[in-house]
Amino acid sequence: MTSDLPAHGLKLISTVTRAGELVLQLVEAPVAAPGADEVVIRVEATPINPSDLGVLLGPADLAAARFEGSAERPTVAIPLSPAAVKALAGRLDRPLSAGNEGAGQVVAAGDAARSLLGKRVAVLAGGMYAQYRTVRAADGLVLPKDVTAAEGASAFVNPLTALAMVETMKLEGHTGLVHTAAASNLGQMLVRICLEEGVPLVNIVRKPEQAELLRSLGARHVCCSSAPGFFEDLVQALGETRATLAFDAIGGGRTAGQILAAMEAVAAAKMTEYSVYGSGQPKQVYIYGALDPSPTELVRNFGLTWGVGGWLMPPVLLRIGPQAAERLRARVLAGLKTVFASRYTREISLAEMLQRETLLAISRKATGEKFLLNPSK
Numbered sequence: 001m002t003s004d005l006p007a008h009g010l011k012l013i014s015t016v017t018r019a020g021e022l023v024l025q026l027v028e029a030p031v032a033a034p035g036a037d038e039v040v041i042r043v044e045a046t047p048i049n050p051s052d053l054g055v056l057l058g059p060a061d062l063a064a065a066r067f068e069g070s071a072e073r074p075t076v077a078i079p080l081s082p083a084a085v086k087a088l089a090g091r092l093d094r095p096l097s098a099g100n101e102g103a104g105q106v107v108a109a110g111d112a113a114r115s116l117l118g119k120r121v122a123v124l125a126g127g128m129y130a131q132y133r134t135v136r137a138a139d140g141l142v143l144p145k146d147v148t149a150a151e152g153a154s155a156f157v158n159p160l161t162a163l164a165m166v167e168t169m170k171l172e173g174h175t176g177l178v179h180t181a182a183a184s185n186l187g188q189m190l191v192r193i194c195l196e197e198g199v200p201l202v203n204i205v206r207k208p209e210q211a212e213l214l215r216s217l218g219a220r221h222v223c224c225s226s227a228p229g230f231f232e233d234l235v236q237a238l239g240e241t242r243a244t245l246a247f248d249a250i251g252g253g254r255t256a257g258q259i260l261a262a263m264e265a266v267a268a269a270k271m272t273e274y275s276v277y278g279s280g281q282p283k284q285v286y287i288y289g290a291l292d293p294s295p296t297e298l299v300r301n302f303g304l305t306w307g308v309g310g311w312l313m314p315p316v317l318l319r320i321g322p323q324a325a326e327r328l329r330a331r332v333l334a335g336l337k338t339v340f341a342s343r344y345t346r347e348i349s350l351a352e353m354l355q356r357e358t359l360l361a362i363s364r365k366a367t368g369e370k371f372l373l374n375p376s377k
Helices: 050-056 082-087 111-116 157-171 185-197 208-216 230-241 255-268 313-320 322-334 356-363
Strands: 008-016 021-030 038-047 066-069 074-079 101-109 120-124 132-136 177-180 201-205 221-224 245-248 251-253 283-287 292-296 306-310 346-348 371-373
Touching: 008 050, 038 111, 038 120, 101 111, 101 132, 157 177, 157 185, 157 245, 157 313, 157 322, 177 185, 177 255, 185 201, 185 208, 201 208, 201 230, 208 221, 221 230, 230 255, 245 255, 255 283, 255 306, 313 322, 356 371
Parallel strands: 177 201, 177 245, 201 221, 245 283, 251 292, 283 306, 346 371
Antiparallel strands: 008 021, 021 074, 038 101, 038 132, 038 371, 066 074, 101 120
């Protein structure tokens, strides 16, 4: 233990009220003293990932938000539709903490974890949008001395997701990948991983400047969805890579169906006989994000040998087993400054996060606009 551990610290909570509002606010929360095998972390950096916004904002429309309170203790109240309140019935009047991962300094430790005192660690523990977080010592990943909290804050979600995509490809017998929203931090990591491992990768982006960014990293196959010849470019890239597995961060709209149609076009070109059922080439799109919350549109022009499903990283780590999962974590730790480096638009405080312009910018989930929260700022 340490003697200067505060009794309370600020944390950000999100509450859906029975009055039909989603409320974001900062509250004073007790700092839990560590148990024998626990540590208290002063959180210095935690990324704002799209998955975190699901807890923070859910289906709320910020256009109707009321920004109230003081500069030090801002509050955001957002009216919800009756349908949204019904869908969120399980969390009515239950304050939820957010922030999947982060990093900071160990400022208190139980008897069995004293060796971690003063060290900088990264954790995937939830509730990281807080000044202090008490976690199991076993959940802490000790960062090398030359790695800052900001560099270690995103050591789990994006790096392990990118690695798990490649593991899924191997487990399911595919030999190449397709990735949408590919200019994101995660997408850039996947480019570097695939270059290291020699995995053919087709990257789909929305803007020409995003395509240039990925090409500067060494990406060979980049297709811009806003270009007039997007589908033809996609067919050509799939023909060269033979990629039959896609990971879609967009979710809504036509993208998943377009990928399947392009995969089928490549497979059908190799058929020697016509079949009303299309080609026998397995084609799979996994949706792992919801950048577009609208319905997924499938124009079924890609035969009958295909699949669309949801995908998450943790089940893949369980599937490959603890030894292989630990190997991936060690790989991330060794590459935090290179392959798994994250880049942020801006560092903000807890109070700044609830300011109108900042929260609106965060909610856009725009590629290249990633925010880093420093609760100790």
